[in-house]
Amino acid sequence: MSKAEIFNKIRRGLHRGEPTAEQRAVALARIQAHKPVLIPARAQLDHAAQVELFRTMATQAAAKIIELNHLSELPQKVTEWLQHQQFKQLVSASDNWINDLDWSPLGDIQRVQRVAQSGDRASLTGCMAGIAETGTLMLHSGNSSPTTLNFLPDCHLVVLRESQVVGSYEDAWQLLRKTHPDGMPRTVNMITGPSRSADIGQKLQMGAHGPCELVIFLLKESH
Template identity: 50%
Template sequence: MSGSRELILGNIRKGLRRGALSGDALADCAERLAAPRPNLIPARAAALDHAGQLALFVQMASEAAALVHRVEAAAEVPALVAGIVDAAALPRQLVCAPAAAIAGLDWQGAGLQAQARAARQGDRVSVTPAFAGIAETGTLMLLSGAHSPTSLNFLPDLHIVVLSATRVLASYEEAFALWRRESAGEVPRTINLITGPSRSADIEQKLQMGAHGPIQLHIVLLGA
């Protein structure tokens, strides 16, 4: 264990007024980490069939000021994105996640200039994949990594997220359970949970869109 980590854990133990775990307490902690127990899951999402969860996801995302679009096939995504960019009166230039499912789309055929890289200052439009969608709050779950740099989620003014309808789940617990099953123990540096575009009402209680990130968030539900 690194010295910095041990220092942090030592300060936590000091605050809890105890030493390192041992015996049954340590075994219980290891068991909980290996097999996390789900918390209380709201019935409004869990009790629905998948079609109902999709409808709830769209409703909750829309109430959070995200704009939701539904397409049948990935080939339809570039033309849809071109329309979104034009409606926002932005140049037909975008940065996209290096993930094959995104970077491999026919952006040029839709009249778009796409670069597969992390976002930089001055980039206006980004397109990224989502790992999952959470119906109970209309939240997107995005994993950072070489396939999807986190900067794409926050730097550009217009963020477009492509989400497979099959990966819309009822709750946060189900989303994290899916991640654990598919991660093979690899933990990303960041898991971003995004609900609607960036906003703040810290100054005089006036809502300001895009305060800390994108002004617009578009969700493309694929196969819905």
């Protein structure tokens, strides 16, 4: 059943006909207004404090943070992490800023760019924003970064610039609307730490529905 058919059934159930042009205009104006709602006090900080709060909340959610002073350090830091895990392959997003880096430190570790597949051990992506109030990453789908990279591999490596850290979820949505004025991405994902579940026997199971490890490479604001 299509979305239009579902809405038509709801409309009939409410005994309402097709909306008038005036009603459509009112609804559209309300959607486009994006009026802010109540923002938690802990997110209303200066930017430096928001970055520190993000570090704290992300770490509490079992994410690992690796600091970068410059983006050029990323290949070496990623290589060191992959070697420690004894991984021989990295599935990477194909953003220009990733491809422009010198990946020679990988040596015999293979870096491939494609959608993720079952059995992939590690993926590398960027993200849209880091949300300080809960240590959450906002990512969205696109031609260069398929959503599968966020969920199928065992380990997800994410690059986050300090300049991308915002205080609240509302701030993140406003940023997304601003950077995509012609329409929202098909998929937007909110990721807080590695996947986990305690549904079975109340025992915490990491990687239950996605990556069992989330590594955030946090790039200093000045770079």
